[in-house]
Amino acid sequence: MASVVESARNIWKIQELRQRILFTLGVLVVYRLGSYVTLPGIDAVALQQLTDANPNQGGLFGLFNLFVGGAFFRAGVFALGIMPYITASIIVQLLGAVVPYFQKLQREGEDGRRKITQLTRYGTVAITALQSIGYAINLQATSGTAIVIPAWAFTLVCVICLTAGTVFVMWLGERITEKGIGNGISLIIMIGIIAFLPAALANQFTEVANIFVFLIELGALFLVTMGVVFVTQGTRRIPVQYAKRVVGRKQYGGTTQYLPLRVNAAGVMPIIFAQSIMFIPSTIAAFFPDSAFWVGVGNATGDIFGVWYSVLFFVICVFFTYFYTAIAVNPQEMADTMKRQGGFIPGVRPGRQTSEFIDTILTRITLPGALFIGFVAILPAIAAQAGVLPGFAQFFGGTSLLILVGVTLDTLQQIESHLLMRHYDGFMKTGRVRGRRR
Known part of the structure; x- marks a missing residue:
């Protein structure tokens, strides 16, 4: 503290x-x-x-x-x-x-x-x-x-x-x-x-009228939040060996570093993208209030606690996690940069094989991250079925929690970068926001 x-x-x-x-x-x-x-x-x-x-x-x-x-x-x-x-x-x-x-x-x-x-x-x-x-x-x-x-x-x-x-x-x-x-x-x-969080907490406490049950709900929310932070911060470190180079009288390289690949490299963007996609059917349905078909589509995709919405939202979240990861992380560019700097992954040949190796690892570690993000995205529907008020259930997971955690971590990282550039300690002496290593 x-x-x-x-x-x-x-x-x-x-x-x-x-x-x-x-x-x-x-x-x-x-x-x-x-x-x-x-x-x-x-x-x-x-x-x-x-x-x-x-x-x-x-x-x-x-x-x-x-x-x-x-x-x-x-x-x-x-x-x-x-x-x-x-x-x-x-x-x-x-x-x-x-x-x-x-x-x-x-x-x-x-x-x-x-x-x-x-x-x-x-x-x-x-x-x-x-x-x-x-x-x-x-x-x-x-x-x-x-x-x-x-x-x-x-x-x-x-x-x-x-x-x-x-x-x-x-x-x-x-x-x-x-x-x-x-x-x-x-x-x-x-x-x-x-802006909605204080009122949601007050309404939930009034509705439950039992401090023990309310504390259990807060504890569950805390555990879910820690899980989101854990997955957001999780990385797979790939060892990279750099060959020795002699420039003038100085020697460079000859050390082992690590290439960190994040479990959720896409960050908070997939959940925002997926949510934007989910607005489209209801927006179209608003143009046809007299059409039974579009009214049905709007009702099915507009109920954020419904089964159809949850299934579709889960699938779109997983898809956009892979899609945005493919855009944000370029294995070929990473392999080329590594090759130019004289680095290689032990047991893997530089160039195309390194690119394929990184792509394979990235695909594997993205799967559990994508499934977890998709599961958290539909947690509000599960919480609502368990008796949590809809206003508070939206903070129990889903888009709200993922955005709050992702944006908070990103902002704290930028603040800590300013502190470290001026030789101050970050928020925690035992570790940076994204894992300080001495």
Whole structure:
């Protein structure tokens, strides 16, 4: 505990780190305040009364509302949040795997990344405009009495304001990444989730009315959280031997190092990608409220505690874990870099065989990680069946817990990097956030 307090003091001593943290907190406050700004043409009091009359609004829209900090049910200008940007990123990355033009951009370094970012922004605008129409139709069907302007005018207002709101949130996230600390997009999602945690704990404690049962639930949540941290931090170390090289009068190499391959190399992105995919059927169904087929599809894929949703969500999580790992980790590039530096894996020939060896190991260790992530993703449905309130069950696993753990670890790692660069100890003297080795 003393080391944590000392690390907090050291953070405040470093001017650059202090400014980055304060800037990040300021941007997050702006985002939270903006989530309470209601769309034009809506009677906020009447909408609140309708929401209070139906407090058990759950399903996929309830989960979406969790990600945007409650702005979805409040009909705020940030009602769609950052999710259209995530969807656009998924589409661009999928195109990068099959379209030669996007593959070329990925190989062009910084210029290519800037072009991809620009295309992702354009895609975000298009996706937000489409989703805002569906949002307007859904809001008119469920809260029509709270809308005080004609339907066509309200739809136009939704398209303009929601698109502008999402673009502004995207800009805030990019500013955090550039001038703040941590990944801005992930932090914006996380802060919306955290906003619901105090109320969820209070409601669960009131519902249980038994301190012993409540402590058991908290203990189970703690164990699940530790399991997620363990899998997130887990690595497979491959020994790499470097040959001796003599440059002038100095000798280099001749040492054994390790190539760390993470069990969950994809991090938190697969769960975010999978969640974005799960929004698509319900969004399409909102355009066809009179179609029995689409209503059935929307109900089946919109019940986050239902069987069909859980099965589909599990499969998509496993798929995207492998997909994003294949994008994030390139065995061929690792093998080529190792060969240029005079390194080799004992018992494996450099070049193609090294690449195949790394790919085989990566495939094997990703399987348990993907299955675990998929299982944690559907834990809220299991917790709800065990009697946990839906609001608190969403923190029992699933997207909420994975995002909270992943984003927290990533942010702590960046803070610790600033501390170590200035010769301060990290958060723990016995180990770094990602495993300090002396």
